[in-house]
Amino acid sequence: MKRLLDRRTILNWFVGGSTFAWLGSVLHPVVRFLMPPPEQEAAVSAVKAASLTEMAPNSGKIFKFGRKPALIVRRVDGSFAAFLAKCTHLDCVVQYRPDKERIWCACHDGFYDLNGTNVAGPPPRPLDALEVHTKGDDVYVTRKS
Amino acid sequence: MKGFVTALLLACVALTSRVKADDLSGGECLECHLEIEDPITELWKDDVHAHAGIGCDGCHGGDSTKDDSELAKRSGSGYRGQFTPRQIVLSCGGCHADIEYMKARKPLLSVDQLEKYWTSQHGKLLAKGETRVAQCVSCHGAHGVREVNDPKSPVYAANVPATCAHCHADAEYMSEFDIATNQYDEYAQSVHGKALLEKNDVRGAPACNDCHGNHGAAPPSIDAITNICGTCHSYNAELFLGSPLAPGFKEKSLADCVACHGKHLITHASDDWLEDEPGGACRKCHETGDEGSDLALYYADTLGSIRQSFDEIDELLARAEVKGMDVTEGEDYEQAARQGLLQARTLIHAFSKPVMEEKVTDIAQNQAAALEVGYAQLKAFDDRRRGLAISTLLLLLLTIGVAIKIRTLPPLE
Amino acid sequence: MSTSPENPERALLAWLKDRYPVAQFVEWAEHKTVPVGRGAFWYYFGGITLFLFLIQVGTGILLMFYYKGSADTAFASVRFISAKVPFGWLVRSIHAWAANLMIFSVFIHMFSVFFMRAYRKPRELTWLSGIVLLALLLGFGFSGYLLPWNELAFFATKVGTDIIGVIPVIGEPIMYVLRGGEEVTGSTLPRFFALHVALFPALLTLFMAAHLFFIQLQGIHEPDAWKTQPEQRKTMPFFPHFFMRELLLWLITFNILAVLAVFSPAELGVEADPFSPAPAGIKPEWYFLSTFEFLKYMPAHIGPLEGEEFGLLIISLGFLLWCLVPWIDRGRSRTMTTVVMVGGMAILVFLTILTYLGYVA
Structure with a gap:
C-alpha cells in the first residue's frame, strides 16, 4: 500500500x-x-423602422439604419418611402414636413419630394433611397437591392 | 498609325463641331463680317440668339439680304449702328418684355426684366441720364450671349461676383458714385463666397444677385433683410421673427440678421460672439446686467460647457480606442450630440431660455451616453486584463506542474 | 482479463483490446523517438503549427455561429461579434492572431527542415505535401482577410486578385472565378467564405493527414552526422518526454495568443464601399508583403513581357525550384549541397528584406 x-x-x-x-x-x-447576447444585432440588412399603427399617413420618423440616421415617411395615400436622412448639401439631418408633404432640411431650406428628388434649395442631388417592406404591423427597411 | 487615326478622328470632330456660318442667322451681314474677320463673328457663334434664328437685323436693323455694305445700311433700311446704353435696354426689352413674342419662343422665360430694371439702382440712374451704369450688355455680353446655366456665361452663378466686381470693385470707375468698392473682397472671404468660389456650390451658395436681385439690383431695404436671408436660412428667420428681439429691432430700425452677422463679409458664426465682452455681438446694444446680457451669458456658458464635454468625450473615446476597444456606439451618441449642438446654435435666434434649455437637455443626454460608453469600454479593458491575469496565473501553475512532471520522468540514456 | 466493474479504466482498455489492435498501437507509441541535439528545438514548430491550426478550427467554428457571409451583413456581424457578443472580441482576436502566428511558425518549420536537409530521400513527399500545406495556409490567410468586409481588406483583395489576373492565359479566368465577376464585389465575399470554411479546411485536413502519416511511417529525420558517428546518436521517447515538452510549448503559445488578443485586439476599420476610391496605404498581410514589394520594383516592361508578368515568372520559377529541392540536392555532391544551402539562405534574406521594405513603405 x-x-x-x-x-x-x-x-x-x-x-x-x-x-x-x-x-x-x-x-x-x-x-x-x-x-446569444440579449441585444440583437444592430446593423443588419433589415431594420424595423416603425409600426403601421404608430405611423399615421402624412407623417415621418427618424430611425437608425445601422449607424446612420434614416427617415421613413408615410405618404398621404398610406404608402411608405425611406431614405438616408443626411442632406446631400451639407451634413444636416433632414425631416418630414407634413404641411408641405415634402422632406425638408432646416439648415438651408432644402426640399426633397417624397421620391427623394431634390426639388428646391441647395441640395445638389437626391437623397439615398432605402427600400420599405411591411410585414404584419411591422415596417422594415432594407438597403436598395 | 494609331496616332494618325486619332488625329484624323479629332480633326473630324473639330470640324463637325465648328458651327458653319451658314447655320447661323445673320445673312449677308455675317458673310461680310466674317470676311473682314470681325471678332464679333467669333462671339456670335455661341450666341443664343444666333441659334434662335435672330439675325443681326433683329437688333441693328438694315437689310441683311444685300451683299453690299452701302446697300445694306442705306437709309430707309432701318439700320442702326452702335447703341447708346438706353437704346440697348430698350432694344433688348423690345422683345424680352413682349409677352406674346416670348411666349412663342421661350415660353418659360420671364418677361419682367425690363420692368424690374427700371426699379433697379442701375435703371433709375440711367433714366436720369447717367450712362456709366450697368445695362443688359454689361452683364450678359453683346454678341456672345449665353444661357444663364452655361458655365461660360458671365451671369452663371459662379461668375456673377466677378461680373459685378468688374465695375463695383473698380475704385476709379466708382469714385463718382459714393459707394464702397470692397464688396467683392469681403464677399470672397465670407462663407458664401468660399462656398461659391472655392467649393463651386452653385446650387447652394448665394451670389450677389441672390440677395440684391439681378435685373432689379438695389441695396435691400431693412425690412427685406430677414426675408432675403430667410430664403435659405428659413428656420433662423422664422425663429428670429417670432423672438422678443424682432419688435425691438424694427423699432430701432436695425437690420435684423445684418446687425450681428454683417453683410458681405459673413463669416462662420462663433460662440465667442455671445461673450459678455466689448466687441461681442450682444454688447452692441445690451449692457452687462440687463436681461439680454444675462441671456447671452447663459448661452455662452452653456455652449462653452457643451464644447468642453465634447473635448472630454473625444479624449475618453480616443483613450479607449487606443486600447483596441470598440467605441463606435459612443461615437454614434457623440454624433447625435453634435447634431444637437448645431441645432442649439440655430435655436439661439429664438432668444428664449426655455427653448434652449430643452435642446441642451437633449444634448446633455447624448453626451452622457457617449461618456458612459467610453467609461464602460475602459472598464471592460480592465476586466479583460484581469481575466487574462487570472488565466495566466492558472496557466503558470499548470506550467510549473508539467515542468516538474517532465523532471520526474525517467532520465534519457 | 474480463470486464471488471472495480476498475473502470482497465475495463475500458480491455473492451478496446478485445476489438482493436491496441497493443500494437501502444507498442508503436512506446518506440517512437525524437532526436536530441543542437537542432532539437526546431522540431517543436511543426507541432506548434498543428496546435495553432486546431485553435483556428475551434475559434473559426465559434465565429461562424455569428458571422453572416454576405456583403450587406458581413461587416455589421463582425462588429456585432467584436462589440456585443460576450468574449466575441477574444475569439475574433485569437483567430486573427493565431492565423499570423501559424504562418510564422510554418515558415520557421519549413526553413528548419530545409537547413537540416530533412527533405532528402526518402522524405521527398513529406516536403512536397508540406509545400501544399503552406500554399493552403496562405490561401486561408488571403480568403479570411476579406471576410470582415472592411475597406482595407476590400482593396487588398482587389490588388491581390489583380496580381492573379496577370498570369498569362489562365490568370484572367481564375481571377474571374475568384471574384465572381469582373470586379471585387458583393459576389466575391460568399466565394471567399466558401473557400475559407469548406474547401481549404477539407484540403488541409487531407494533406495534413498525408504529411503526418509520412512522418509516422519514416520517423523523424535524424542529423546526417549520426550516420557516420552512430555513437553520437541520442534520442528521447516521444511519449511522454517529447509530448510533455510540446504540450508545455502549446500552453505557452496559447497564453501568448491571449496576451496579444487583450493588448492588441483585431481591428475592424471602416466598412468597404466598392464605389469609394482606394484609400492611401493599401497593404496586404505581412506574409504577402514580399511578393507585393517584389512586383512593385518591376519595371514596366522587360523584353516582350510586362514587368508584373516577368516578376510572377521569376516567383513561379523560384517556387518550382523550391519544390524540386529534394531532387536537386540528393546529398551526393557536396558542391550542390552548398549551392542549395546558400541559395536557401539568400531566399530567406531576400524575403526578409523585401518584407521589411514593404512594411516601412
Whole structure:
C-alpha cells in the first residue's frame, strides 16, 4: 500500500487541479460566447423602422439604419418611402414636413419630394433611397437591392 | 498609325463641331463680317440668339439680304449702328418684355426684366441720364450671349461676383458714385463666397444677385433683410421673427440678421460672439446686467460647457480606442450630440431660455451616453486584463506542474 | 482479463483490446523517438503549427455561429461579434492572431527542415505535401482577410486578385472565378467564405493527414552526422518526454495568443464601399508583403513581357525550384549541397528584406 501523500500523488493532484482550473478559464469565455447576447444585432440588412399603427399617413420618423440616421415617411395615400436622412448639401439631418408633404432640411431650406428628388434649395442631388417592406404591423427597411 | 487615326478622328470632330456660318442667322451681314474677320463673328457663334434664328437685323436693323455694305445700311433700311446704353435696354426689352413674342419662343422665360430694371439702382440712374451704369450688355455680353446655366456665361452663378466686381470693385470707375468698392473682397472671404468660389456650390451658395436681385439690383431695404436671408436660412428667420428681439429691432430700425452677422463679409458664426465682452455681438446694444446680457451669458456658458464635454468625450473615446476597444456606439451618441449642438446654435435666434434649455437637455443626454460608453469600454479593458491575469496565473501553475512532471520522468540514456 | 466493474479504466482498455489492435498501437507509441541535439528545438514548430491550426478550427467554428457571409451583413456581424457578443472580441482576436502566428511558425518549420536537409530521400513527399500545406495556409490567410468586409481588406483583395489576373492565359479566368465577376464585389465575399470554411479546411485536413502519416511511417529525420558517428546518436521517447515538452510549448503559445488578443485586439476599420476610391496605404498581410514589394520594383516592361508578368515568372520559377529541392540536392555532391544551402539562405534574406521594405513603405 502506497502512502496516501507521496510526492508523485501530490504532483498528480497539482497538475490535475491546475489543468481543471485553467481549462475553466478557457471554457468560460467559450460558453459565454455561445450564449446569444440579449441585444440583437444592430446593423443588419433589415431594420424595423416603425409600426403601421404608430405611423399615421402624412407623417415621418427618424430611425437608425445601422449607424446612420434614416427617415421613413408615410405618404398621404398610406404608402411608405425611406431614405438616408443626411442632406446631400451639407451634413444636416433632414425631416418630414407634413404641411408641405415634402422632406425638408432646416439648415438651408432644402426640399426633397417624397421620391427623394431634390426639388428646391441647395441640395445638389437626391437623397439615398432605402427600400420599405411591411410585414404584419411591422415596417422594415432594407438597403436598395 | 494609331496616332494618325486619332488625329484624323479629332480633326473630324473639330470640324463637325465648328458651327458653319451658314447655320447661323445673320445673312449677308455675317458673310461680310466674317470676311473682314470681325471678332464679333467669333462671339456670335455661341450666341443664343444666333441659334434662335435672330439675325443681326433683329437688333441693328438694315437689310441683311444685300451683299453690299452701302446697300445694306442705306437709309430707309432701318439700320442702326452702335447703341447708346438706353437704346440697348430698350432694344433688348423690345422683345424680352413682349409677352406674346416670348411666349412663342421661350415660353418659360420671364418677361419682367425690363420692368424690374427700371426699379433697379442701375435703371433709375440711367433714366436720369447717367450712362456709366450697368445695362443688359454689361452683364450678359453683346454678341456672345449665353444661357444663364452655361458655365461660360458671365451671369452663371459662379461668375456673377466677378461680373459685378468688374465695375463695383473698380475704385476709379466708382469714385463718382459714393459707394464702397470692397464688396467683392469681403464677399470672397465670407462663407458664401468660399462656398461659391472655392467649393463651386452653385446650387447652394448665394451670389450677389441672390440677395440684391439681378435685373432689379438695389441695396435691400431693412425690412427685406430677414426675408432675403430667410430664403435659405428659413428656420433662423422664422425663429428670429417670432423672438422678443424682432419688435425691438424694427423699432430701432436695425437690420435684423445684418446687425450681428454683417453683410458681405459673413463669416462662420462663433460662440465667442455671445461673450459678455466689448466687441461681442450682444454688447452692441445690451449692457452687462440687463436681461439680454444675462441671456447671452447663459448661452455662452452653456455652449462653452457643451464644447468642453465634447473635448472630454473625444479624449475618453480616443483613450479607449487606443486600447483596441470598440467605441463606435459612443461615437454614434457623440454624433447625435453634435447634431444637437448645431441645432442649439440655430435655436439661439429664438432668444428664449426655455427653448434652449430643452435642446441642451437633449444634448446633455447624448453626451452622457457617449461618456458612459467610453467609461464602460475602459472598464471592460480592465476586466479583460484581469481575466487574462487570472488565466495566466492558472496557466503558470499548470506550467510549473508539467515542468516538474517532465523532471520526474525517467532520465534519457 | 474480463470486464471488471472495480476498475473502470482497465475495463475500458480491455473492451478496446478485445476489438482493436491496441497493443500494437501502444507498442508503436512506446518506440517512437525524437532526436536530441543542437537542432532539437526546431522540431517543436511543426507541432506548434498543428496546435495553432486546431485553435483556428475551434475559434473559426465559434465565429461562424455569428458571422453572416454576405456583403450587406458581413461587416455589421463582425462588429456585432467584436462589440456585443460576450468574449466575441477574444475569439475574433485569437483567430486573427493565431492565423499570423501559424504562418510564422510554418515558415520557421519549413526553413528548419530545409537547413537540416530533412527533405532528402526518402522524405521527398513529406516536403512536397508540406509545400501544399503552406500554399493552403496562405490561401486561408488571403480568403479570411476579406471576410470582415472592411475597406482595407476590400482593396487588398482587389490588388491581390489583380496580381492573379496577370498570369498569362489562365490568370484572367481564375481571377474571374475568384471574384465572381469582373470586379471585387458583393459576389466575391460568399466565394471567399466558401473557400475559407469548406474547401481549404477539407484540403488541409487531407494533406495534413498525408504529411503526418509520412512522418509516422519514416520517423523523424535524424542529423546526417549520426550516420557516420552512430555513437553520437541520442534520442528521447516521444511519449511522454517529447509530448510533455510540446504540450508545455502549446500552453505557452496559447497564453501568448491571449496576451496579444487583450493588448492588441483585431481591428475592424471602416466598412468597404466598392464605389469609394482606394484609400492611401493599401497593404496586404505581412506574409504577402514580399511578393507585393517584389512586383512593385518591376519595371514596366522587360523584353516582350510586362514587368508584373516577368516578376510572377521569376516567383513561379523560384517556387518550382523550391519544390524540386529534394531532387536537386540528393546529398551526393557536396558542391550542390552548398549551392542549395546558400541559395536557401539568400531566399530567406531576400524575403526578409523585401518584407521589411514593404512594411516601412
